[in-house]
Amino acid sequence: MRNYANPSNFLQLAGAAAPVIAGLTALAFAAGLYLAFFVAPADYQQGETVRIMYLHVPAAWMSLFVYAVMTSAALGTLVWRHPLADAAQKAAAPLGAGFTFLCLVTGSLWGKPMWGAWWVWDARLTSVLVLFLIYLALIALWRTIDDPGRAARAAAIFTLVGAVNIPIIKFSVDWWNTLHQPASVFRLGGPAIAPSMLWPLLAMAVAFTLLFLTLHLLAIRNEILRRRLRRLAILAAEAEDAGFAAAPLGAAQ
DSSP: OGGGGSHHHHHHHHHHHHHHHHHHHHHHHHHHHHIIIIISOOBTTTBGGGGGHHHHHHHHHHHHHHHHHHHHHHHIIIIIOOTTHHHHHHHHHHHHHHHHHHHHHHHHHHHHHHHSSSOOOOHHHHHHHHHHHHHHHHHHHHHHOOSHHHHHHHHHHHHHHHTTHHHHHHHHHHHSOOSSOOOSSSOTTOOOSOHHHHHHHHHHHHHHHHHHHHHHHHHHHHHHHHHHHHHHHHHHHHHHHHHHHHHHHHHHO
């Protein structure tokens, strides 16, 4: 795997893998959406509203998963100085923000008929909102600092500090009395959800994960190419400045 730490090798891998994963993503979404909206039954209490779950829950899972990926990349930047770690972290931030935004929006749509309000300052909802703001802050940080190396180190430190919010999101329903329901899939006693709803939910989770992998590969690839163009532009500008500086000397000779 160390060979793919080389940006050129990674570009070749991404170019070959992205179309395959994109095809699998389309198939997974087709299967997941069919199971979720045509096979899975309506809930006896929530009715058809429960189908929002098949978008909301995978988006919530991905919002945490993407931040875990960014935390690993931050360690790669600060500890191992992996040449692709900062590119992976920068490319993941907008994707994580998108999944978190989808989680918040679908949660509001689901909460209105269930709780009678679009938003409540519930511990789980509030901590997820904080996660969304962290994503936005990281995106802004990358755009504010021009030097990629300084931006990568600053973003890595900020990411590691923000990681303290992840266990808060995960265990908020256990630590505090909240409106949000506790975990019903990943539990010590096994899933508390009927198989007829569990399998469509897992299918959608696979689809969301493949979507992230596809977009992340392409985003890292674009970031590598963007940095190469930036480096070429800097070299061209330096060569042009050197040419102007040498022109009077050549004219004098």
